Amino acid sequence: MQKTIIEVKDLKKDYPVGEMTVHALRKINMEIKEGDFAAIMGTSGSGKSTMLNILGCLDKPTDGTYLLDGVNMADMNKNQLAQLRNSKLGFIFQSYNLLPRTTALENVELPLYYNSKVKSKERRERAMHALEQVGLADRFHHMPNQLSGGQQQRVAIARSLVNDPVVILADEATGNLDTRTSYEIMELFQKLNDEGKTIAFVTHEEDIARFMKRNIVFRDGLIKKEMAVDARHNATQLIAELPAETDIDF
Amino acid sequence: MNYINLTKIAVNALKRNKFRAILTMLGIIIGVGSVIGMLSIGEGSKKNIQDEISSMGSNMIFVMPGSQHRGGVMMGNSNSKSLTLKDVEQLKKSTQYLSRISPQVSTSGQAIKGNKNWPTSIYGVNDEYLEIRKYEIEDGRIFTEQEINSLGKVCLVGKTVVENIFGTSIDPVGQTIRFEGIPLKIIGVLKEKGQNGMGMDQDDLILAPYTTVQRRMLAITHIQAIYASSIDEQSTDQAIEEIETMLRSQHKLKADANDDFEVRSQAEMVQAFTSVSDMLTMLLGAIAGISLLVGGIGIMNIMFVSVTERTKEIGLRMSVGGSGNDILMQFLIEAVILSIFGGIIGIVFGLLVSLVATNALNLPFLIMENAIILSFLVCTAIGVFFGWYPARKAANLNPIDAIRHE
Numbered sequence: 001m002q003k004t005i006i007e008v009k010d011l012k013k014d015y016p017v018g019e020m021t022v023h024a025l026r027k028i029n030m031e032i033k034e035g036d037f038a039a040i041m042g043t044s045g046s047g048k049s050t051m052l053n054i055l056g057c058l059d060k061p062t063d064g065t066y067l068l069d070g071v072n073m074a075d076m077n078k079n080q081l082a083q084l085r086n087s088k089l090g091f092i093f094q095s096y097n098l099l100p101r102t103t104a105l106e107n108v109e110l111p112l113y114y115n116s117k118v119k120s121k122e123r124r125e126r127a128m129h130a131l132e133q134v135g136l137a138d139r140f141h142h143m144p145n146q147l148s149g150g151q152q153q154r155v156a157i158a159r160s161l162v163n164d165p166v167v168i169l170a171d172e173a174t175g176n177l178d179t180r181t182s183y184e185i186m187e188l189f190q191k192l193n194d195e196g197k198t199i200a201f202v203t204h205e206e207d208i209a210r211f212m213k214r215n216i217v218f219r220d221g222l223i224k225k226e227m228a229v230d231a232r233h234n235a236t237q238l239i240a241e242l243p244a245e246t247d248i249d250f
Numbered sequence: 251m252n253y254i255n256l257t258k259i260a261v262n263a264l265k266r267n268k269f270r271a272i273l274t275m276l277g278i279i280i281g282v283g284s285v286i287g288m289l290s291i292g293e294g295s296k297k298n299i300q301d302e303i304s305s306m307g308s309n310m311i312f313v314m315p316g317s318q319h320r321g322g323v324m325m326g327n328s329n330s331k332s333l334t335l336k337d338v339e340q341l342k343k344s345t346q347y348l349s350r351i352s353p354q355v356s357t358s359g360q361a362i363k364g365n366k367n368w369p370t371s372i373y374g375v376n377d378e379y380l381e382i383r384k385y386e387i388e389d390g391r392i393f394t395e396q397e398i399n400s401l402g403k404v405c406l407v408g409k410t411v412v413e414n415i416f417g418t419s420i421d422p423v424g425q426t427i428r429f430e431g432i433p434l435k436i437i438g439v440l441k442e443k444g445q446n447g448m449g450m451d452q453d454d455l456i457l458a459p460y461t462t463v464q465r466r467m468l469a470i471t472h473i474q475a476i477y478a479s480s481i482d483e484q485s486t487d488q489a490i491e492e493i494e495t496m497l498r499s500q501h502k503l504k505a506d507a508n509d510d511f512e513v514r515s516q517a518e519m520v521q522a523f524t525s526v527s528d529m530l531t532m533l534l535g536a537i538a539g540i541s542l543l544v545g546g547i548g549i550m551n552i553m554f555v556s557v558t559e560r561t562k563e564i565g566l567r568m569s570v571g572g573s574g575n576d577i578l579m580q581f582l583i584e585a586v587i588l589s590i591f592g593g594i595i596g597i598v599f600g601l602l603v604s605l606v607a608t609n610a611l612n613l614p615f616l617i618m619e620n621a622i623i624l625s626f627l628v629c630t631a632i633g634v635f636f637g638w639y640p641a642r643k644a645a646n647l648n649p650i651d652a653i654r655h656e
Contacts, residue, residue, distance in 0.1 A: 043622035058569060079573040086571020093653065097566045101266040111570035113259055159570070235411050 004067075005167050005198050006032040006055060011064035013050050015223075026221040029066070032167065032200055035194040039209035040202045042218030050162040051218065052202050056089060056169050057081045069166045081118075086114050095170040096152040098144040098159075104131060105140045108158045115163065130158035134188060144161025150181035157188060159195075168192070170201045174208055180242055186211040187235035211235060252581075256576060260583040265555075268314050271588060273526040274552045277545025278592030278632070279599055282625045284538035285621025287607070289621045290576055294613035296524045301614070303520050307383045308485055310516040311348075311490060313337075313476040313497070316509050323521025331472035332501060334508040339478055340500050347489035351478040352379040355464045361411055361456060362428045372405070372429055372456040375462025375477075382479045385457075390423045390438030398459040401466055405429075406438040430467045434458060458560070540626075545592070546632035551627035553585055553640035564644050565652025578645035585637025586630060593629030597622055 013025040025047045029031075032038050042048040053059035057073055058081075066073050069088055076084060085091075086245040099108045108127040112118045118126070131137060144152055153173060160168050170189075174182035190211060193199055201241060202210060209215050210233045217224045253594045264271045315330035338353045345351075355374040360367045377392045379385075393404050422436050434456070443452040464470060480489035490513050492628060497511055557564070564577055572580075601617065608615040 053650050056569065058653075075308060079575065082568065082571050082573035085569060091569045093566075097562060097653065099266075099563060099566075102262070106262070110567070113572040114252075114567075114573075115254045116255065132315070163571075 002033040002035060004031055004033050005036070005069055005133065006030070007065075009065045009069040010021045011054070011066060012062045013047075013054065013059070014062045016241065023127075023221050025054075025061070028221075028223060030216060030223060030226070034166075035193070035196055035245045037189070037213040039212045040200060040218065041204060041206070041209050042224075043204060043214055045220075046218040047221040048202050048204075048218045049093070052169060052171055052200075055167075057085050057092060058103060068115040085109060086163060088166045090163065091169040092143055092153070092156050092160050092164035092168065092173045094175040096144070096149075096156045098152055098155055100144060103141045103143060104136060104147070104155045107144070107155055108162050110159060111163045112130075126162050127158070130162040131155070133161060134158045141174075145205075148181075149177055150184055153177065153181075153185055154188065157185075157192075158162075160194070167198045167200060170199065171201055173201065174203070174205070180239065182208065183235050183239050183242070186233075187239065190235050253579070256579045257583055259435060260580050260587060263560075263580070264584055264587060267599045267635050268554065270556075274549055274588050275595065277548035278542070278589050278629060279545075279596040281538065281542030281545040282593050282596025282629060283534060283599035283603060284541055285625055286536040286597055286618075286621055287603040288538050289531060290600065290604035290616055291607050291611075291613070292527060292534065293618055294608045295611070296531070297616060299527065300520050302340055302446060303516060303523065305443070306452075307477070307479070307516055308381070310382055311478045311480060311482045311486065311493065312514055313366065313478075313493060314512045314514070315472075315474070316511045329579050330510065331470075332471050333476060334471065337497060337500055338473070341478070341493060341496060342477070345489070345496065347480050347485045347492050348478045349380040349481045350382050351476065352376045352382055353460050354379070354475040354477055355468060355470070355473050356461055357430065357463065357468055359430045361407075361415060363415045363425065366415045368411055368616035370408075370411050370454050371465055372458055372467070374458055374460035374467075376460055379457065379477060384476045385443065386441040387438045389421075390436070392438060393459050398461055401461045402459055403432060403434050403462065403466075404437045404545055405434040405456050405458040405590050406440055407436055407457075408440045408455045409442045410451055410454040411456060412439055415650060429456060432466055433461075434462075472611060480515075483517075486517055490515055490569045521644055542628065544633070546589070547634045549588055550634065550636035550640060553581060553637055554643070555586075556607040557640050557644045560644075561647060561651040561652050561655040564647050565649050565655060568649035569653055570646070571606075574645040577647075578641045581641035581644050582634065582637045585641065586633035588634030589629045589637075591624070593626055595624060596629075 004150065008030045009224075010026055011028040014024070015022045015024055034077040040048050040051060042132065047096050051060070057068065060074065068084065071084065071088075073081065073084065099110070101235055105124070106125050108130050111124050112126060116150055128140065131140060134157050136151060136158065139147065139151060144155070147155065174185050177185060186208065189199060189201070193213075199212075203209055210229055210231075212229060214226070214228055216226045313333065316333045335353060338351060341348065342351050352375045353510075357369055358369065358371040361370050375488075376398060379393060380387070387406070390406070392406065393402060396402075397404055405427075407427075412422050415427065422439055424436065426433050426435050428434070440453065440457070444451050460473070464473065478489070478493070479511065480486045492511050494509065497566070501510055503510065567577060567580075605615055
């Protein structure tokens with residue numbers, strides 16, 4: 001029996017907008033188990049971003065329960081939520097969000113600075129290891145502006161791995177990348193998932209969603225359908241099939 | 251919360267914006283530098299005045315005749331004959347706070363020796379005068395009790411008089427000079443003392459027994475001033491009080507009558523002369539303080555800009571586990587680092603400025619530990635005070651909005 005990492009029950013989220021109330025999430029029930037690779041899909045306004053904010057412990061639900069790795073986040077105050085994010089979650093954003101003028105290694109170290117149990121030597125070692133995992137062992141001391149978009153996103157992925165989270169939350173992580181680079185990033189995600197990482201991936205691209213094991217489709221604050229992906233894409237294979245790039249040699 | 255990590259984060263954040271950090275510090279550097287510089291120069295000039303005045307005598311108190319009524323008419327100070335030798339004797343006998351006391355009568359005229367002459371002043375005093383005024387004998391001796399009592403025709407001369415009448419080749423001791431028609435045998439030469447605080451040559455004088463000057467030269471019965479030393483610096487005020495009480499009873503003044511004499515102490519002179527320099531120091535210090543305040547506001551300004559500019563960074567830090575307190579502390583530490591570093595550089599800068607200035611103005615260079623410690627504390631306080639509000643703003647950002655901020 002696989003461990004349940006994310007368990008959401010009867011979850012609601014309302015936003016007051018002037019006199020009216022917007023029901024961003026109406027009644028959500030979902031589970032993500034260990035080793036899962038789930039796409040959270042939907043058009044804009046479907047509630048998928050609100051869901052991600054709540055899953056990421058950045059926002060609290062109006063009603064219902066959300067258990068993250070067995071911890072009920074409704075009981076926690078702001079500081080405890082920050083600690084929860086630090087110990088159990090890894091974030092990846094569409095626009096990478098790396099600190100400028102800061103080396104790849106230091107960017108990856110960032111989450112560990114907020115964990116006082118990790119000493120500086122261990123911090124450095126873990127950051128190096130995370131960068132090796134994403135294939136950037138030769139880019140430790142590069143600044144973000146010396147890296148390509150795909151490489152920057154890899155640094156961001158390394159940053160999300162460094163604290164060994166129970167789940168990685170990705171928000172349109174391939175949104176800013178071209179097809180080939182997107183596939184390369186998905187190849188990395190598939191590799192990490194094969195190694196046992198649990199991943200929740202928000203996207204509106206069906207093409208990208210087909211790299212995952214399961215798709216959860218949101219619409220108007222409700223889950224419209226939830227299905228296993230059949231004929232799942234294999235990134236390594238797709239990259240091989242792409243037309244060869246014209247290399248420019250200087 | 252881990253302050254070591256937060257400090258590292260803050261230092262790294264500042265390193266990423268070195269130029270801006272230095273510009274921000276500049277306000278504090280100039281502020282602290284000018285405070286330290288101004289206070290140090292002011293203190294140096296005050297010390298200079300104090301030194302010069304204290305070189306005039308040791309715990310010196312002097313009594314001058316004051317204005318007095320004579321048949322309903324107020325007489326001016328210089329005409330007053332209220333002080334007498336009896337006063338000196340009385341003070342000598344019955345005061346407990348005075349260690350030395352000397353009458354003084356003086357006149358000016360030409361000192362003549364052969365074909366050389368020199369305009370100077372002669373002071374009629376007793377043997378205790380030297381110690382009161384911090385004169386020392388270089389060669390020869392002071393007059394004896396017997397010479398005082400017998401209106402002895404002897405004198406001691408200052409270096410300026412020696413140079414102008416004898417030059418450098420002749421030993422003046424044993425020679426005789428004439429002053430106001432009276433031949434005086436030189437029994438001693440005073441050690442050189444230089445100019446006093448007001449630019450007066452303290453070596454241009456002749457000292458003779460007060461009896462000689464009072465009776466032989468001036469033919470008067472009163473004296474012109476009384477000089478005294480209190481037993482130590484602390485008892486100067488008691489000594490002054492004692493002198494006043496004693497002279498009032500000696501002069502038989504009624505309870506409601508004004509004093510017919512004036513008592514002044516060296517400490518009062520120091521005060522009078524340093525009050526101007528004190529005021530200037532305060533004024534300049536206040537102006538410098540304002541520039542420090544402006545520097546602090548500069549820090550607040552930059553921190554505000556920095557919070558807005560780094561909204562996304564703040565959102566990221568929150569999403570990877572930074573709490574509101576972590577963010578608050580990071581920005582606060584950044585502000586404090588800026589102000590403390592600015593303060594340290596400012597202190598060094600201020601000391602350099604005052605070192606150069608005091609050298610140029612020929613003043614003593616003083617390092618004032620208090621001002622340094624104070625400005626250090628003020629800098630820290632400025633960092634916390636002006637850093638708090640922007641840091642609070644950063645800490646209160648909503649991570650969801652911050653992370654998507656463009």
